[in-house]
Every structure is written in structure tokens, then in C-alpha cells.
Amino acid sequence: MAQKREDRNNDNPNIELFVKASNDAESVGNCPFSQRLFMILWLKKVKFLLTTVDMKRAPDVLKELAPGSQPPFLVFNDDVKTDVNKIEEFLEEKLAPPKYPKLCCRYKESLSAGEDIFRKFSAYIKNPIPGLNDMLQKNFLSTLVKLNMYLETPLPHELDQNPYATESTRPYLDGDSLTLADCNLLPKLNIVKVVCKMYRDFDIPDELKGLKRYLDNAYKREEFRMSCPKDVEILIAYQSVAKYLNK
Template sequence: MDGKMAEAPKIELFVKASLDAEGVGNCPFCQRIFMILWLKGITFKITTVDMIRDPPTLKALAPGSQPPFLCYNEEVKTDTNKIEEFLEKTLAPPQYPKLCCRYKESDGAGEDIFRTFSAYIKNPTPELNDMREKKLLATLLKLNNYLKTPLPYELDQNPSAHESSRLFLDGDSLTLADCNLLPKLNIVKVVCKEYRDLDIPAELKHLRRYLDNAKKQDEFNFTCPPDSEIIDAYQLVAVYLNPQKGKSYKKH
């Protein structure tokens, strides 16, 4: 253990600060890297970045960059995808766990959800609400069906299996795909409930189970911003619809 600690690199992750600058803010990309580092089981430092004040030291460290960015043994990396690739390559077995998916389909599962969610939640026109809601629900159903379908390794274990019993996208362990998707799904869940009174339908039981399983994992649960932070972050783009009056309005 002592040898491993002595060999461990010096890592500092910079993430978006909350609106009060006291905690972690709403940023699915920041949470994605936060989760990856936690899952790798390595010691690292978290520094929150106040996007309003933007300290001069951070301007000098990563000029023009938006969190997350990573300082790895004094080397600064600022692109989320490249940070992920670097960590997976550098923090590799046997010392650190491999987090990539076994099945390429798991990497793309749910990739269209955030796009349809954004169109839905930013829509100010009540007449378009049902159509955009259906599009969002269709993408959620597609993900639910992927989570429902047994993966090849499950069929190898039980050829007659009709439904998957796995915990996450690619199996019973969190992967890079989960680190990418879960922070976005959490935003969808919180914001849709607040601004549209829309819950993830009960019939999407595999999707709901997936989120419940994630909440039981410290790597996800303790890297999530508070729901109130997510709601506040969407206040400028999301609208409350009032179909009875045929108009939209923002809550203040």
C-alpha cells in the first residue's frame, strides 16, 4: 500500500463551482471525470472553479478553458474526452482498473437522450410540448430496451434469459460509458420533474432500476451536485409551461 502511494502521480481536478461558490456545481462533464478518478481508486485533489470571479491563477493555468481540466504531475489537460482517454491509458492495469466497455453498443447507449431533452426543456411553446415530450420518451425507451436486453456474457451464462439482470450499461461494474451517461440522466430526471412535472415512467423499469443502482454507488452518489443546484443552473433556459393559458412563463 505504501509503495503504491509513493508511486502515485500528483493529480488535481478542477471542476465547476456551485452558484454560491461553496461546493460542486452542475456540470455533467466535470462529474464524468470526477467519477472516473474515483473509480480508478487513486488519490487526487478537487478544486472548484468560480466561473463568475475566475481567479487569475486559473487564467494562468488554463487560459480560456472551461472546467473540467486536469493537472497531472504539473501537466495540464483541458479536453474532457482527451482527459478520459489519458486516464484510461495511464492509470491502467494491473495497478488500476480498466473502465472501458466490453461491448461497443454500451458506449453509444443513451447518446441521443440529452439532445432530445434539451429541445424539450427549452421549448417555450405549449403546442409543441407533447411532440417534444414524445421524442424524449422515445429515447428513454430505447435506453430502457438496451438495459432490458441480455448482453452476450449473460446469454453465455443463461441461454434462455429473456431479460438482463445486470446493474449497469455493460455489466455489474461502472464503466466509462456510465460515467458519461449517468450525470446527464440525473439532470434529465431532476429538471424534467421541476419544469414539466414529468417523471421517468414506471413502465421503464429497467431504466429506473439503472438509476437506483447508480445511487447506491458512492462514485456516482457523492459526485452529484444537489438537485437545487441543477434546477438553478437551468433557470435561464428552462421554462414552466402553462397550457391552460396557452403561454409560457418563467418561475422567479
């Protein structure tokens, strides 16, 4: 998939994505922003070079290409870009139809679905006080329920097809295809899933059928599954901040 750079034009751009390396410096590390851009490029079906950066060695590549920045950053035909949101917008503009698929959402609500999950997850998982656990878990769970409601609610195009539909069957946030919204949310949900299981023995409840369906469909897609860091990388990243509760 990742290719050496060859041509220097917008039809066949030279793209290199720099991402955080794993703890052993051999594979992709834990960074949802890196995975977000990795997924976007993969879904665009564009040739690109993926370069992992070992942050423990403060590599010269950072000083040369993106001084003062940390991965992820992108080099597009020798133009260096470091802001993740702007990189996403840039790629959607430059890698456009008919040659490349568009990944933007039909519905603006899809872009904000699940946006509060990671903040409530962080408060829940970093809490060392057993007496606060139930409250923080309830707050965190409420964000999952909210996302589940969005995933179970039929979108306008589904109602156009079946005006009597009461529950959505779509596989992803915005419909039948992975979009920029999924590239943003899924890497975070993967972290949530792995860390909560380890430190709280917490699994996403089976009652949240829309969310379970969403994740099941996502893990079937290689663009998501193969861009995920190994579980051990996620756990290493959280071992200094996630707290076991001693009840």
C-alpha cells in the same frame, strides 16, 4: 478521498481536478463533464485533489494553468489537460491495471447507449410553446425507451451464462461494474431527472423497468451519488433556459 499532492511519478501521480464551483462557490456545481471526470478518478481509486473554480470571479488559476479554457481540466504531474474526451483516454491509459482498475467497456454499444437523450431533453425542456409540448415529450420519451430496451436486452456474456435468458438483470450499462459509459451517461440522466420533475412534472415511467433499475443501482453507488451536484444547483443552472408551460 481528495488528497494533497505528494509524489511526482506515474506510480503515485500528482493529480488535481478542477471543476466548476456551485452558485455559492462552496461545493461542486452543475457540470456533467466535471462529474464525469470526478467519477472516473473516484472509480480508479487514485489519490487526487479536487479544486472547485468560481467562474463568477474569473480566477487567476484559469489564466495561469488553462488560459482560454473552462473547467473541467486536469493537472497530471504538472501536465495540464483540458479536453474531456482526451482526459478520459489519458486516465484509462495511465491509471491501468494491475494497480488501477480498467473502466473501458466490453461492448461498444454501451458507449453509445443513451447518446441522443440529452439533445431531445434540451428541446423538450426549453420549449415555451404548449402546442409543441406533446410532440417534444414523445420524442424525448422515445430516447428513454430506446435506452431501456438496451438495458433490458441480455448482453453476450449474460447469454453465455444463461442461453435462455430473455431479459437482462445487469445493474449497469455494460455489466456488473460501472464503466466509462456510465460516467458519461449518469450525470446527464441525473440532470434530466431533476429538471423534468420541476418544469414538466415528468417522472421516468415505471414501465421502463430496465432504466429504473439502472438508476436505482447507480444512486446506491457513492461514486455517483456523492459526485452529483445538489438539485438546487441544477435548477439554478436551468432557470434561465427551462420554460414553464402556461396552458
